Amino acid sequence: MFSQKARPVAWPLFFFYFFFCCLIGVMMPYISVYYKSIGLSASEIGRLMSTFTLSGIIIPHFWGWLTAKIGLPRRILQIAVIGCFIALLPFNWNKEFESLWLLTCCMALFYSALLPMTDSLAVRSIRRLDVPYTRLRVGGSIGYVVAVAAGGFLIGQFGAWIVIPTMCAFLALAVITIFFVKEQAYEVSHHKEHVSFMSLLKTPESMLFFVLAFLAFMSHAPFNIFFAVHLENAGYSGEAIGLLMALGVIIEIILFLFFGNTVKRFDVVHLVILCFICGMVRWFLVGWFADVLAILIFTQMLHCITFALFHMVSIEQIRRLFPERYAGQGQAMYSAFAIGLGGGLGMVLTGYLWQWAGGAWAFTAAGMVSAAALVIMLMSQRSH
Template identity: 30%
Template sequence: MPRSLWRFAAFYFWYYAALGAYTPYVGRWVDALGHGGFVIGAMLGLWYGTRIVAPPAWAALAGRSARPGEWFVAGCVVTALCFAGFLVTREAWALLGVMAVFGLFYNAVMPQFEAMTLTALGPSPELYGRLRVWGSVGFLAVASSYGALMDRFGADSFPWLTLPLFVAMAVSAWPHRHDRPPEIAGPAIAEAGHLFKRPGVRRFLLVAMLMQLGFGPFYVFYTLHLQAAGHSGAAIGALWAIGVLIEIAMFWQAPRLIARFGAGRLLSVCLGVTVLRWALVAAFADLFWVMALAQTTHALSFATFHACCMRLITDYFPGRRAVAGQSLLYGFSSGVGGVLGAGLAALMWERVGAGPAAFAAGAVVALVAWGIHAMRRPTPAATPA
């Protein structure tokens, strides 16, 4: 890989290293502060909600600037400053306020950076995977180790342990202050409303949304569920590491599987395996070897499912329509599905039966998604845009 691209690998590493601390362990920290499942669910719900609003708003602001790279650096610095607000917040209303502002900036900068990365790669887009994998390495390094660190220093140490990662992210953004995203001429996002009516699109988006909804208990309460089942922080970190490692490996193999079996058929397998995964997590959380086995299914329920969705996007939204298609998928899956999933997880955790009930609900949602997908019609052949 050319030396000039290592600065991109560095930013991916630190951005996802910070995410590797936040996603698995923010719930454990909020729980240690004495707050219940509804506050934890609201924290993650705001996280997903800002993913809907932040990227287009930030793109509009940065796009009007003659120096968009400086906007990018500023966004990363403000992200670190906002996260520092968690050092002095304990009340629920304050936590949610800081979360809302922090999420807006943290979720805004990555789409801009992705565009700058593709511009830098130019005629060599195949190098993207070699850069992006450093993000997975960063997530893996932190997610696998922070459980043990919080065991040693206490759950209250979470913001102090994590803030340096955001500072490092801001520092790694500085070399990109002169970078620019590409000038893209394509369809307006408004075209997505028309594409929403195309045959099969609504079913596909509904399945993607339900899959993300079913992941709600995993992203919000997985660490707490394992902790309640008696696992140590080191064991929990190891389980997160298994999922990330298998995800990395499967992303390399998914194109071959899709070419052999077809995205639609493979998606059915992913959904079926996900039902089994959440059922195992609900029923056997105290058995480490069962949880390790369940984490290996992340290869299908996340990595392969995501790859299948990307392939189906090119069928439903060929050519220049892919931009509008991606906006629909992102909004329905990561946005709506993420918010609803966090809400479902919090409701089941607080009102029904904590971890087992939350993950059982996730299994039911995945089962519904599998049934909806099973009733699909053949994917339309791609046509030139």
């Protein structure tokens, strides 16, 4: 999978993605089940989950600035991972919304910066090793599959209380792994740049990309926080929910492993249009036909398009729109505006919509967001 030259750099990053995404694979689909089991309302769950993503609006910029200032990305990443682990531990002993919200804010200070920092470090580390970014990122997808399958099984066997200890175990393994990642210090340039980051950010192409990314992550909000609850309400067991979620990511793994370079041959416009068309179909079917297993399997197979393909296109667009000296800032802006603001706002709205109208309409709203993104994309092409 990796050449002998690339292995010392690639494998530690691969396994860090693996264990950190194991944490995500338990937290994102199942912590809402845990919160529901301790009596929190849907709006409270939505507000708690949105804190992680809304913090991504500002926090990654601070960590990016600190990394650029010190020039030691691995050391900063180690501090962030350890801080995240320490902040997670008290979740085991707190069950009130107010205390959970404060703990979530503390954890979010570290958690929200981890993936953008790792992505930036990974892209820089492999740029001369002939290793596609997707070969590293697939470690996260594999970890996510393992976690959702294991999480569903553990909840079925022991109950929802097992969610927090399982998250702690996976994050502890990520802490250990980060110490094996090779240092890739940033080159700090003192020369005056001829083109500023803001001027690149304000180009019509960049603004269109960030708006579409914002809507893409907003449309995934119901899936990220309430999919497991939605399936639980439809009568699925914990093991079945875990397997269904794992199916979507298995297809994603195939895309990451074998088509990382192939997608570059296609027009990015056509790929983005495909992502949003599949999003419209996926969320409508999940909302109204979750009790039909065959339809649910089909919608999970679309995950490799609505999420994985869009993420691959996004990473490539950031690399193309922003030169290397601005790559970290471009990645931070993607995390802040799209994942943070788009995903966070979507989670808050989903929590209230779920409580007022139910799961079917929450997923229908997600489909409408995908439809809006598709319209914006098509209109932008007509203006050219």
